[in-house]
Amino acid sequence: MARVLSLSRPLALCRPLGLWGMSTRSMSLEERAREVFAAAVGAVQPDRVVRRSLELSGNRLRVAGHTFELNHNLYLVGFGKAVLGMAAEAERIVGGHLVKGVISVPHGIQETLKHHGKGQMLLGADSRIKVFEGAKHNLPDENAQKAAERIHELASALTESDLLLVLISGGGSALLPAPVPPISLGEKQEVTRRLAAAGATIQELNTVRRALSLLKGGGLAHCAHPAQVVSLILSDVIGDPLDIIASGPTVPGEARQEEVWGVLERHGLSASLPVSVREVLGRTGPQRTEGERRAGAGRVLNAVIGSNGIALECAGRRARDLGLRPLVLSPGVCGDVRSVARLYGLLACFASAPGAPPADLAPQILQLGPEVGVASWDLCRAMQALEEGRGEGWGATCLLAGGEPTVQLTGKGKGGRNQELALRVGLELGGERPLQGAVFLSGGTDGQDGPTEAAGAVTDGGLADEARGQGLDPEDFLANNDSFSFFSRLSASRRLLLPGLTGTNVMDVHALLLPVPPPPPLP
Numbered sequence: 001m002a003r004v005l006s007l008s009r010p011l012a013l014c015r016p017l018g019l020w021g022m023s024t025r026s027m028s029l030e031e032r033a034r035e036v037f038a039a040a041v042g043a044v045q046p047d048r049v050v051r052r053s054l055e056l057s058g059n060r061l062r063v064a065g066h067t068f069e070l071n072h073n074l075y076l077v078g079f080g081k082a083v084l085g086m087a088a089e090a091e092r093i094v095g096g097h098l099v100k101g102v103i104s105v106p107h108g109i110q111e112t113l114k115h116h117g118k119g120q121m122l123l124g125a126d127s128r129i130k131v132f133e134g135a136k137h138n139l140p141d142e143n144a145q146k147a148a149e150r151i152h153e154l155a156s157a158l159t160e161s162d163l164l165l166v167l168i169s170g171g172g173s174a175l176l177p178a179p180v181p182p183i184s185l186g187e188k189q190e191v192t193r194r195l196a197a198a199g200a201t202i203q204e205l206n207t208v209r210r211a212l213s214l215l216k217g218g219g220l221a222h223c224a225h226p227a228q229v230v231s232l233i234l235s236d237v238i239g240d241p242l243d244i245i246a247s248g249p250t251v252p253g254e255a256r257q258e259e260v261w262g263v264l265e266r267h268g269l270s271a272s273l274p275v276s277v278r279e280v281l282g283r284t285g286p287q288r289t290e291g292e293r294r295a296g297a298g299r300v301l302n303a304v305i306g307s308n309g310i311a312l313e314c315a316g317r318r319a320r321d322l323g324l325r326p327l328v329l330s331p332g333v334c335g336d337v338r339s340v341a342r343l344y345g346l347l348a349c350f351a352s353a354p355g356a357p358p359a360d361l362a363p364q365i366l367q368l369g370p371e372v373g374v375a376s377w378d379l380c381r382a383m384q385a386l387e388e389g390r391g392e393g394w395g396a397t398c399l400l401a402g403g404e405p406t407v408q409l410t411g412k413g414k415g416g417r418n419q420e421l422a423l424r425v426g427l428e429l430g431g432e433r434p435l436q437g438a439v440f441l442s443g444g445t446d447g448q449d450g451p452t453e454a455a456g457a458v459t460d461g462g463l464a465d466e467a468r469g470q471g472l473d474p475e476d477f478l479a480n481n482d483s484f485s486f487f488s489r490l491s492a493s494r495r496l497l498l499p500g501l502t503g504t505n506v507m508d509v510h511a512l513l514l515p516v517p518p519p520p521p522l523p
């Protein structure tokens with residue numbers, strides 16, 4: 001088995017950002033929600049996650065509890081949206097031993113990071129790492145394929161005394177296209193595009209990609225054998241599954257043909273595949289011998305160095321510093337934004353009811369759990385903590401969650417899942433019995449929500465009245481998936497979350513700030 005590690009104790013490095021030093025008492029709940037989000041994003045900055053995972057002392061490199069000898073035998077490859085910043089930091093730490101490197105990063109990213117003043121995420125002029133930009137619009141293209149070829153060449157030339165540092169983050173699949181011959185890049189693009197359009201999940205999409213690629217599904221580790229491979233992974237998938245993140249190029253495992261065909265059939269592609277794809281999928285027998293597979297796997301260390309869970313833990317720390325009572329619900333929230341919004345609305349009612357919460361609330365909350373990827377156990381734990389919080393004398397509770405809900409796109413408006421979720425939660429909080437003071441924030445940690453310049457939005461129960469007072473009907477905007485236009489036109493955009501491109505991506509962060517409920521009315 002390849003060694004699989006998750007660095008789950010990053011708390012010493014949760015550094016507060018932003019309005020640090022300002023008296024927390026003078027901050028509104030909305031300001032605190034924004035600070036908590038900034039802390040979540042700060043905790044998973046590419047340079048920071050690499051800094052806390054690589055420790056060089058003399059010629060010894062320590063990674064995730066393992067030590068490797070460096071002797072000008074280090075090579076580096078990487079692919080993903082956050083990889084430029086990861087590579088810049090890695091070179092600062094181990095550059096003295098680095099022979100050469102190749103990374104594949106999104107089209108235009110160097111210019112964008114420069115423009116946003118993120119110089120620490122750029123490589124120096126004398127860098128030994130060659131940068132390829134490609135995969136415009138997150139689709140594999142010829143530039144990304146060239147990068148994949150260089151990465152393939154570099155890995156294939158390594159020897160037993162070499163160490164290959166692999167930097168991986170979300171978006172890595174599109175940035176490392178190496179179709180198994182005779183599949184052409186165009187054919188692979190077509191299969192991926194059709195699967196995505198048919199609504200395939202990232203697990204399904206990457207199950208197919210692993211089977212059609214030379215480098216995915218452990219292919220890169222296989223090429224690098226007999227060198228030692230160390231992968232540092234910034235996860236953008238719920239549950240941090242190593243074989244799915246960027247399609248697992250350093251996670252050995254044979255493609256399970258039935259699973260691949262199952263996905264293609266489910267999404268109506270199996271009867272109309274290109275001949276080349278059929279041929280590759282029809283090949284029988286293991287493509288690598290068992291001995292090769294075992295040998296390769298033994299020299300691979302995969303370490304998750306940044307994830308939504310880590311971002312939430314650090315956000316919780318910051319919430320505590322800001323006088324809030326942190327409560328992490330789950331880093332695995334998924335499902336339709338309508339159900340997710342309903343869940344947060346119900347949890348807010350549960351927390352805010354004067355005296356004991358109404359008896360019918362807990363069953364309704366538990367019933368929604370499976371639809372939104374949250375285990376009953378986590379919901380029970382959260383409800384218990386909310387009840388206990390009433391007697392503890394803390395200020396507001398900051399309920400934190402993360403993940404990647406989905407939006408059913410039926411309209412033609414401009415928006416993103418975070419803005420749509422925030423709008424829907426705002427309406428829930430202002431429902432039949434408006435909840436006073438509760439604030440909700442939803443933001444994409446990459447700083448970009450859908451095709452908009454915002455990361456998300458902050459709302460509360462006063463949203464609907466505020467909008468109607470300005471002649472805006474929230475329901476009309478929702479019906480057209482037009483949440484960005486809604487928030488742009490409302491109160492001079494003050495509810496939008498606009499951090500700019502952050503250079504990282506561990507999916508979305510949700511923060512529901514719940515003030516202490518009023519005491520029950522006197523009998």
Ligand SMILES: Nc1ncnc2c1ncn2[C@@H]1O[C@H](COP(=O)(O)OP(=O)(O)OP(=O)(O)O)[C@@H](O)[C@H]1O
Pocket residue numbers: 170236406407409412413414415416417420444446448449450451481482483505507
């Ligand atoms: N008008 C809209 N309203 C709401 N959601 C939208 C709209 N247009 C696109 N989206 C959603 O935005 C998402 C795509 O945007 P984005 O690139 O931020 O997410 P992503 O593909 O998951 O990328 P990443 O993982 O890098 O965040 C999809 O979930 C899509 O449904």
Ligand SMILES: O=C(O)[C@H](O)CO
Pocket residue numbers: 169170171172173174202206236237244245246247
């Ligand atoms: O690159 C990919 O495959 C997705 O971002 C999931 O990691």
